[in-house]
Amino acid sequence: MADTFTFELVSPEKLLFSKPVAMVTVPGGEGEYGVLSGHAPMITTITPGVIQIYEEENAGPVERIFVAGGFAEVSQTRFTVLAGEAVPVSDLNRAALQEQAKAIAGKIDSANEHDLAALKTQQDVIAAKIQAAA
Amino acid sequence: MPSLKDLKNRIASVKSTRKITSAMKMVAGSKLRRAQENAEAARPYAARMERMLSSLAGDLTPSESSPRLLAGTGKEETILLVVMTSDRGLCGAFNGSIVREARRLIRQLEEEGKTVKLFCVGRKGRDLLRRDHADKIVQAVSEIGRKRLSYDDADKINAKILEMFDGGEFDVCHLVYNRFQSAMTQIVTVKQFLPFAVPALSDVDSASGKKAAEERAAFQAALEFEPDEKSILEALLPRALAVAVYGALLESAAGEQGARMTAMDNATRNAGDMINRLTLNYNRSRQAYITSELIEIISGAEAV
Numbered sequence: 001m002a003d004t005f006t007f008e009l010v011s012p013e014k015l016l017f018s019k020p021v022a023m024v025t026v027p028g029g030e031g032e033y034g035v036l037s038g039h040a041p042m043i044t045t046i047t048p049g050v051i052q053i054y055e056e057e058n059a060g061p062v063e064r065i066f067v068a069g070g071f072a073e074v075s076q077t078r079f080t081v082l083a084g085e086a087v088p089v090s091d092l093n094r095a096a097l098q099e100q101a102k103a104i105a106g107k108i109d110s111a112n113e114h115d116l117a118a119l120k121t122q123q124d125v126i127a128a129k130i131q132a133a134a
Numbered sequence: 135m136p137s138l139k140d141l142k143n144r145i146a147s148v149k150s151t152r153k154i155t156s157a158m159k160m161v162a163g164s165k166l167r168r169a170q171e172n173a174e175a176a177r178p179y180a181a182r183m184e185r186m187l188s189s190l191a192g193d194l195t196p197s198e199s200s201p202r203l204l205a206g207t208g209k210e211e212t213i214l215l216v217v218m219t220s221d222r223g224l225c226g227a228f229n230g231s232i233v234r235e236a237r238r239l240i241r242q243l244e245e246e247g248k249t250v251k252l253f254c255v256g257r258k259g260r261d262l263l264r265r266d267h268a269d270k271i272v273q274a275v276s277e278i279g280r281k282r283l284s285y286d287d288a289d290k291i292n293a294k295i296l297e298m299f300d301g302g303e304f305d306v307c308h309l310v311y312n313r314f315q316s317a318m319t320q321i322v323t324v325k326q327f328l329p330f331a332v333p334a335l336s337d338v339d340s341a342s343g344k345k346a347a348e349e350r351a352a353f354q355a356a357l358e359f360e361p362d363e364k365s366i367l368e369a370l371l372p373r374a375l376a377v378a379v380y381g382a383l384l385e386s387a388a389g390e391q392g393a394r395m396t397a398m399d400n401a402t403r404n405a406g407d408m409i410n411r412l413t414l415n416y417n418r419s420r421q422a423y424i425t426s427e428l429i430e431i432i433s434g435a436e437a438v
Contacts, residue, residue: 010182012285012380014175030360042358043186045369071370073186080182082373 003037007053008080009065016086017065023054024079026072039074046070048128050089051081064089066132068125085125092133101126138423141416145409152405158224159398166317166391172283173314173384180377187374189357190367191332201364203296203371206329207305212249214272214304215239216295216327218311218382219259220390221276226397228312228320228390229258235322236310240267251304255291255383272303283387288380295379296372299328311382312389318396320389327378330371 007024009017025034027049036057048068052061068085104123111119136144191204217236219229236259240250250270254260257276264271273294278287295307307328312320359366 008178008182010179012176012179012288012377013172015178028360040358041356042360043189043366044360045366071186071366071373073182073189080186082179082182082186084373 005035005037006078008078009051009067009083009086010080011083011086016083017053017063021053021055022057025052025054026081027051027067028072035074035079039079041074041076043071043073046072046081046083048125050132064132066092066129068128089132092129094130094133097126097130097133101130136419138416138419141412141419145412145416148405148408148412152402152409155398155401155405159395159402162225162391162395162398166388166395169283169384169388169391170314173381173388176285176377176380176384180381183370183374183377187332187370190359190363190370201368201371203299203328203330203375204332204367207302209305210248212251212304212306213243214251214253214295214298214307214328216253216255216291216307216309216311216379217259217263218309218386219254219256219262220386221257221278221280223258224397225390225394226400228393228397229256229262231320231322232310232312233259233262235324236263237266239308239310239324240270253295256386272298278383279387283383285376285380288383289376291383292372292376292379295328296375304328309379309382311386312393314385314388314392317392320393323385325378325382327375330375 004020004022007017007019007021008015023034023036025032027047029045029047032049033044046067046069049066051065051067053063053065054060055062066087066089067081067083070081070083072082073080101123104119104126108116108119108123215236217232219232223229236252240252243250252263252267252271252273254263254271254274255276255278260271260274260276275291275294278291298304299307306326309323309325309327311323311325313323315321
């Protein structure tokens with residue numbers, strides 16, 4: 001069996017995932033990257049997208065979790081992701097999301113400058129969710 | 135001297151009060167457990183956030199170029215106090231002690247010639263402070279986490295504070311809240327919120343000793359940042375502040391339930407004492423009444 005390391009996924013409300021894994025890929029601020037055991041320590045931002053968790057290096061991902069942005073820290077023994085919102089990809093409902101996307105697009109048209117930035121972020125998150133659900 | 139009927143009514147009313155208070159105690163107890171679980175569950179995130187922040191900003195000295203949230207405005211003239219209280223009463227001194235501390239702070243700061251603004255979280259605090267400091271209340275929110283306190287609630291409060299900060303409405307911000315220690319004790323805490331105080335690396339590592347600190351330093355040197363240190367820090371800071379608000383809200387929520395549980399426990403016990411006293415009174419008056427009636431009958435019979 002390949003070398004493993006501890007992967008932790010934490011949301012502000014609770015610890016969601018903490019298990020030894022072989023590999024994790026995350027959507028980093030400057031492109032998606034994978035982390036294997038022994039990765040150099042670093043801190044990155046995370047954009048809305050899907051985290052894939054592999055328990056075996058050569059097998060497919062055992063779990064796919066959507067995160068709406070956050071931060072990741074790789075240390076010698078651990079890989080920690082601080083996520084804003086996290087949902088398993090299997091729980092995403094494409095039809096419902098498209099409804100939401102429409103609602104947001106409608107709001108953006110009529111929004112004032114003050115709310116625009118927040119709505120844009122929401123739109124990005126939903127777009128990423130739709131892509132993940134596909 | 136109250137009549138027998140009065141006493142009886144009184145006993146019945148105290149009994150129903152006791153039922154209510156003991157039910158409230160039970161409810162507060164189970165809510166307390168939930169609030170504690172929530173607080174417990176939020177701890178890992180806060181701890182890791184703190185570690186990451188200290189890695190990022192631990193060796194950063196406040197300077198012109200550092201983010202405003204860290205460096206502050208360079209002045210200390212207008213102070214915003216975020217006063218966290220509950221929405222509901224019947225929880226002993228919980229709200230009273232917070233408001234007392236807030237008033238003390240306001241007086242002290244005003245004596246130093248500073249301007250004070252208030253941000254009230256929770257209805258009780260707003261109601262109490264409105265009496266003498268109505269002009270200072272700039273924001274008030276209530277009904278936070280009626281059902282379940284979520285991170286979003288904290289995020290909204292945080293967003294309001296940051297918006298005011300960006301608008302230059304204050305220079306320094308403190309949180310005033312009850313820290314939960316046990317169901318019996320809540321500690322009124324004043325915590326600096328803005329400018330943000332970065333937890334020093336040594337604080338984080340002090341528990342695990344010097345060796346860990348050295349390893350930590352080596353790790354620190356090898357850290358890579360993507361995109362770069364500054365932009366991560368800028369993205370991370372608002373999040374860290376929201377986590378601080380969330381933490382305070384959770385502590386306060388747990389404290390509220392704890393205080394209510396204790397207060398209701400006392401009330402239940404007092405109601406019990408009162409019932410005993412009233413029952414004794416009732417029995418005595420009843421006996422006196424019977425005796426006097428008997429005497430009347432006997433003396434009536436003797437007279438014939």
